Amino acid sequence: EVQLVESGGGLVKPGGALKLSCVASGISFNSAWMSWVRQAPGKGLEWVGRIKRISDGGTTDYATPVKGRFTISRDDSKNIVYLQMNSLKTEDTAVYYCTTDGRVPLWGQGTLVTVSS
Amino acid sequence: QSVLTQPPSTSGTPGQRVTVSCSGSSSNIGTNDIYWYQQVPGTAPKLLIYRNIQRPSGVPDRFSGSKSGTSASLVISGLRSEDEADYYCAAWDDSLSGWEFGGGTKVTVL
Numbered sequence: 001e002v003q004l005v006e007s008g009g010g011l012v013k014p015g016g017a018l019k020l021s022c023v024a025s026g027i028s029f030n031s032a033w034m035s036w037v038r039q040a041p042g043k044g045l046e047w048v049g050r051i052k053r054i055s056d057g058g059t060t061d062y063a064t065p066v067k068g069r070f071t072i073s074r075d076d077s078k079n080i081v082y083l084q085m086n087s088l089k090t091e092d093t094a095v096y097y098c099t100t101d102g103r104v105p106l107w108g109q110g111t112l113v114t115v116s117s
Numbered sequence: 118q119s120v121l122t123q124p125p126s127t128s129g130t131p132g133q134r135v136t137v138s139c140s141g142s143s144s145n146i147g148t149n150d151i152y153w154y155q156q157v158p159g160t161a162p163k164l165l166i167y168r169n170i171q172r173p174s175g176v177p178d179r180f181s182g183s184k185s186g187t188s189a190s191l192v193i194s195g196l197r198s199e200d201e202a203d204y205y206c207a208a209w210d211d212s213l214s215g216w217e218f219g220g221g222t223k224v225t226v227l
Binding site: 035037044045046047049050061062063097103104105106107108109110 | 119215220
């Protein structure tokens with residue numbers, strides 16, 4: 001089955017850290033560019049960042065609000081993309097989705113991250 | 118404020134034709150493909166249109182997309198009650214080096 005499954009969300013205090021995972025199945029993961037998109041409660045969609053496939057350098061791009069705090073990485077041997085989130089702020093509270101950056105984007109179901117004291 | 122501009126809401130009666138617009142610039146819609154998503158509250162976004170006009174398998178043909186210059190539109194022909202949802206446009210922005218989403222349009226079926 002073609003799917004993306006996110007995990008790792010939860011409650012964390014401001015200033016804390018959290019690492020999200022997204023496992024891909026049914027796709028050629030090592031050929032995929034992968035993105036993370038988030039959605040704050042009651043708000044619209046916001047792109048977080050992306051990682052290119054290794055054959056394209058495996059480089060990353062980030063949205064301004066998370067640059068320097070968030071890091072995207074990938075493990076093609078496990079078909080997993082990660083989102084390491086450090087120095088979390090209350091405004092990072094959102095559902096985080098992983099997506100493929102391909103011709104026909106595929107989305108996961110999302111994982112909720114709540115940043116609160 | 119979103120780089121891609123959508124009307125906050127629109128509505129129609131069952132069977133009507135509804136259009137959702139998305140306005141951008143030369144660095145996003147003017148240069149790159151537009152994508153459209155449907156999101157029912159509490160669920161993940163669902164891809165409706167990719168590469169401006171293409172429909173993924175399983176998406177009814179009453180959903181159609183178009184693009185002209187720096188603007189794009191999603192048309193729902195023959196509106197149905199199950200089409201009540203939020204709709205988002207998206208495009209890569211070359212200047213910002215990132216994906217940009219519209220603010221979303223809530224479609225209400227009266």
